[in-house]
Amino acid sequence: MGEIKIRRARAADVESIVRMLADDQLGATRESTADLAPYLRAFELIEADPNQLLVVAEDAGEPVGTLQLTIIPGLGRGGALRGQIEAVRVRAGHRGTGLGERLVRWAIAESRRRGCALVQLTSDVSRTAAHRFYQRLGFTASHTGFKLPLPADGQ
Template sequence: MTDYTIRRAQRDDVGAIVQMLADDQLGATRDDPSDLEPYLRAFDKIDADPDQLLVVVVSGGEPVGTLQLTIIPGLARHGALRGQIEAVRVRADHRGSGLGADLMHWAIDESKRRGCALVQLTSDVSRTDAHRFYERLGFTPSHTGFKLKF
C-alpha cells in the first residue's frame, strides 16, 4: 500500500485510536470512546516520554491504524534495549489490505533504528488470528505471560 502515511499520533487522534481499541471482542469490554478524558491524560504522558511512540496510520485524512512502541532499557543481554509493541489495531474497513504488516515492519525498523536488540509483544490467548499474523511476520511464541489486575 502507498496511499497512507505513518506518523506520531496527535491529541486530536485520540478519539479515533480509542474507537479502534474498542472495536474488537476484548476492547469492547475495556474501552469506552464516549469518555476520552482518561485517554487524553494517558496520551499526554505517552507523548512526553521519549521512549514511548504512539503512531497512527493515516489514509484519506483519517487514522486507520495504530500501535504503541516502547523502548525498554534492561540489563539482560549485555544491557540491550528492547522494542515492546502494544495495542496494534487496524480499522475494520482496512483489515486484510497489508496495512497491518506494513505498520509492524515500520515498528521493527524503528526499533532497529533506535538500537534495540529485539522486538517483543504480547497478545491475548484468545486472539488466534493475531497470533497467526505475528508468526507470518517472523515472531515466535517464546514466553508465557501473566497479569495481576487491580
C-alpha cells in the first residue's frame, strides 16, 4: 500500500465506487456496473449540492475506499448541523489496513470543520462487524431506524 490520499470523487471514479458498493452481501443484490447511467446522474446531483461530499481514498491513482458525507441543517438541538456518514466501503485488498478508520475520522473532522454538533450514521442490522468498528470509534447505538421503499410506479 502506497501513500493514501483522501480526495473529492470525480465522475471517472464512479465505476470504482459502484464496484466497492457491490462487493458485500447486501450490495451484491442491489448494485451493478452494467449500467452506470443512474449512478452518474446521482453523482451529478451530489456534486451540485454543497452539503454533499463524496470522497475516495486513493492509492497509486486508484480509488480503494469511499464514503459520502452529508451536512444536514435542522431545527433540533438548537438549530444544529449534523454530519451523516453513508456508504463507507474499502476495496477488499485494502481491508484490515486502517483505511476505513481513516475515512471515518476524516468525515468526523470535516463535520467538525463545517460546524456540526454531531456525526451520525446508519448500518444495516446484519453488519455486526461494522457495528463493532463504529463503536470502537466512539459511536453509540442510540436509535432504531425505519425504511419505506417507494416503488417507481408510485403504488
